[in-house]
Amino acid sequence: MVLDMIQARLLLGAISITCMLAVTGSAANARTVSGTAYVRDADTIVVSGTPVRLSGIDAPETSNRYGREAHAFVERLLRGQTVTCELSGDRSYDRWIGICYIDTTNGVADVGAIVVANGHALDCRRYSGGRYRDLEPHGARSRLRQASYC
Known part of the structure; x- marks a missing residue:
């Protein structure tokens, strides 16, 4: 009987740990930086040490001219700015x-929207x-190539 209770508690503990690990997915990691x-590059920035992939936009890679231009644009846009990112909890x-x-002078603006x-x-x-x-x-769309994952 005592052994059954110990086994039941160990099993319950294992189930609790498994559930906690499952919850550490996206919702648990949603936060603001x-x-x-x-x-x-034009769709990836690092804010206070946290790498952030701008959600919902597809910018060219810096290996081509358009990617280098986009990178330079985002650098100018964010220079001297405080950037606030609402992270979904998902990772790439x-x-x-x-x-x-x-x-901005008109209020708060979405960086991805400005880049697009x-x-x-x-x-x-x-x-x-x-x-x-x-x-x-x-x-x-005729100038920039859309990534296949979009």
Whole structure:
């Protein structure tokens, strides 16, 4: 009887640990980071040491001209700014996925929306739900190549 109670408690403990590990997924890791940003490329920044993949946009890689132009644009955009990112809790490689904002004279602005609206990235409908599609300037899709994962 005592052995059964010990086994039951061990089993209950193992189940509790398993449940806690399962909860450490996306919802448990949702958080906000804020600070200055280092720009890796037009859709990946590092805010206060946290790598963030801008959710819902697809920017060209820095291996081509458009990617280098996009990188330079985002560096200029974020220089001297405090960037606040709302992380979803999801990850892509070493990066957290999030929507990042900066303060502007008109209020708070979505960094991804600014990058898309200025022709340096495309809406990645698979992850944005089309949130940025209407911001794409005319001709952006003919100039920038859409990644297959979008």
